[in-house]
Amino acid sequence: MSTFEESVYRLIVETSTNLPADVRRAVAAAKEKEDSATRAGLSLATIAKNIEMAECNVSPICQDTGMPTFIVHTPVGANQIVMKREIREAVARATKDGKLRTNSVDSLTGANTGDNLGPGTPVIHFEQWERDEVEVRLILKGGGCENKNIQYSLPCELEGLGKAGRDLDGIRKCILHAVYQAQGQGCSAGFIGVGIGGDRTTGYELAKQQLFRRVDDVNPIPELAKLEDYILDKANQLGIGTMGFGGAVTLLGCKVGVNNRLPASFFVSVAYNCWAFRRQGVILDGSTHEIKDWVYEGGSAVPMNNEPADASDDAAAPVGKRREVVLRAPLSEEDVRQLRVGDVVILNGEMHTGRDALHKHLMDHDSPVDLNGGVIYHCGPVMLKDEAGWHVKAAGPTTSIREEPYQGDIIRKFGIRAVIGKGGMGAKTLAALQEHGAVYLNAVGGAAQYYAECIQNVKGVDFMEFGIPEAMWHLEVEGFAAIVTMDAHGNSLHADVEQDSKQKLAQFKDPVFA
Numbered sequence: 001m002s003t004f005e006e007s008v009y010r011l012i013v014e015t016s017t018n019l020p021a022d023v024r025r026a027v028a029a030a031k032e033k034e035d036s037a038t039r040a041g042l043s044l045a046t047i048a049k050n051i052e053m054a055e056c057n058v059s060p061i062c063q064d065t066g067m068p069t070f071i072v073h074t075p076v077g078a079n080q081i082v083m084k085r086e087i088r089e090a091v092a093r094a095t096k097d098g099k100l101r102t103n104s105v106d107s108l109t110g111a112n113t114g115d116n117l118g119p120g121t122p123v124i125h126f127e128q129w130e131r132d133e134v135e136v137r138l139i140l141k142g143g144g145c146e147n148k149n150i151q152y153s154l155p156c157e158l159e160g161l162g163k164a165g166r167d168l169d170g171i172r173k174c175i176l177h178a179v180y181q182a183q184g185q186g187c188s189a190g191f192i193g194v195g196i197g198g199d200r201t202t203g204y205e206l207a208k209q210q211l212f213r214r215v216d217d218v219n220p221i222p223e224l225a226k227l228e229d230y231i232l233d234k235a236n237q238l239g240i241g242t243m244g245f246g247g248a249v250t251l252l253g254c255k256v257g258v259n260n261r262l263p264a265s266f267f268v269s270v271a272y273n274c275w276a277f278r279r280q281g282v283i284l285d286g287s288t289h290e291i292k293d294w295v296y297e298g299g300s301a302v303p304m305n306n307e308p309a310d311a312s313d314d315a316a317a318p319v320g321k322r323r324e325v326v327l328r329a330p331l332s333e334e335d336v337r338q339l340r341v342g343d344v345v346i347l348n349g350e351m352h353t354g355r356d357a358l359h360k361h362l363m364d365h366d367s368p369v370d371l372n373g374g375v376i377y378h379c380g381p382v383m384l385k386d387e388a389g390w391h392v393k394a395a396g397p398t399t400s401i402r403e404e405p406y407q408g409d410i411i412r413k414f415g416i417r418a419v420i421g422k423g424g425m426g427a428k429t430l431a432a433l434q435e436h437g438a439v440y441l442n443a444v445g446g447a448a449q450y451y452a453e454c455i456q457n458v459k460g461v462d463f464m465e466f467g468i469p470e471a472m473w474h475l476e477v478e479g480f481a482a483i484v485t486m487d488a489h490g491n492s493l494h495a496d497v498e499q500d501s502k503q504k505l506a507q508f509k510d511p512v513f514a
């Protein structure tokens, strides 16, 4: 293997497993701001613990290792064809080693290529510069937060905020709205990159470029520096909080860039990144391609100040504030009817993973295993196989709302009693929970190492033809903690937080940057 490929491989491993110092500081500061007894505080403690576990295990911080996107700067004359080939080889190797999830799926057939290589994946951009070194930057942005990106075309009318015109104040409204519409589904607290101007394509590119800025830098354009500070302050007054659980911290960073536009177009493009903000870069010697330096300060020197993140620990769960219920699957109707929004459930026993492909399949097929009283976990894990069998390398929840068209019917058809995921579900599922007697449990998004450790045994797998993330894994868990956010009595924390944050958003209707 060439030195270039080895250096890129090291970059991928570092990016996937060790959050850089600026991101860690932002998460640690958020944790300081939240009362550790609240749902948000508990989740931030879990996130902090997960960050340290990922570093220690040299395993993915989040199971969704995203769309690997490389930005490469080369001296004039460097052979970009060879570099591209070697980047692809490094990606395939990191996938084989369980540092990246198999994330490249044929859009028409659903087939997973198994090595993260395929048309359009990974994304590699080259740029020449008049320096001797090579710089390779990488961002691993997951699908859940990518789904919460949003592009506005000004002028427009925004829910809660009214008319947004073609000026700085209209831009201000779009950005606040972007944070509001993401709720907790992009694993808040998040970071946003904003692109003002350009066309539909370059607007998003500009937004993503902003994500490469350091969390603590200051925008060189004074109006934009003011806008960034304003957004950071006001977005944190929306009350969405970590994972959409409500709370004081919703946004950890806001970076805004501007490009020219066509007279007829005025786009504001927002790239939403989850707290698992994985980006790093290396500066390579121009001739040997050895790593000379890292672009972002490494995370290892920034401890995450962990107190116990275990929800079953009494110190983290003051008596009278939160009820904790230990349950063993399969669950009875009585088990789940006693649960209320806000309860912490510590689950033991068997659960089955299922996401998009499985839900679609189960609508008109039987299940290969008995799901009566069962627990479905919206999760696409990172798995590795050796002589002893399959091992879970990372296994946090995925965004549940994608299963909204199916979930209610599947609950009734198979007698499911608990659905675990993140970000919450809608009215159809809520009605099925009430009618059938089932609950929705919100796990902490991105906490892939934390949950992987709860998995004692991989009992089996079905539908491997769907690919590793979409297969139905049968897992034996012990001490799997999640919060009831939708109960069998018609209550939904997600609906409440959304309603409350919509009212708060309306406070920012009046012009600020007139």
Ligand SMILES: O=C(O)C[C@H](O)C(=O)O
Binding pocket: 063, 064, 142, 143, 144, 145, 185, 186, 187, 379, 380, 396, 397, 398, 399
């Ligand atoms: O694909 C996943 O595992 C998670 C995804 O990034 C999500 O946030 O829903």
Ligand code: SF4
Binding pocket: 062, 063, 064, 065, 066, 141, 142, 143, 144, 145, 185, 186, 187, 274, 275, 276, 396, 397, 398, 399, 445, 446, 447
């Ligand atoms: S699960 Fe959450 S933390 Fe992981 S990539 Fe998706 S949005 Fe990010």
